[in-house]
Amino acid sequence: MSYICPYCNGMIALNSLCPQCGEPLTDGGRLDDYSGPYSPYRQIDDLKLTNGYPDLARHQCIHQTFCGKCGYSAITALEERLT
Ligand SMILES: [Zn+2]
Ligand SMILES: [Zn+2]
Known part of the structure; x- marks a missing residue:
């Protein structure tokens, strides 16, 4: 058994709304795909x-x-x- 991300695998769609305008947010994919774990641009702190x-x-x-x-x-x- 292993853990997988159902969003990465297209099993379920993101279901969040934009806090500014109310439009459905688009899932841009896994953050690691953009920057990697050591990137100075990561915003993990935002998640507390x-x-x-x-x-x-x-x-x-x-x-x-x-x-x-x-x-x-x-x-x-x-x-x-x-899974
Ligand atoms: Zn994912
Ligand atoms: Zn918006």
Whole structure:
């Protein structure tokens, strides 16, 4: 058994709304695909997590989400599922 991210695998779609304009947020994919774990650009602190590897420890997948309408973007920790 292993944990997989259902969002990365297209099993379920992101279901969040933009806090600025109310449009559905677009899932930009796993954050690691953009920057890697050591990138200075990562925004893990925004999630109020205490270490740099919450996705490994808590079985969460860190995704970049954004609003195609107003340009809002956010980092979201999504729950992985046990298969
Ligand atoms: Zn994912
Ligand atoms: Zn928006």
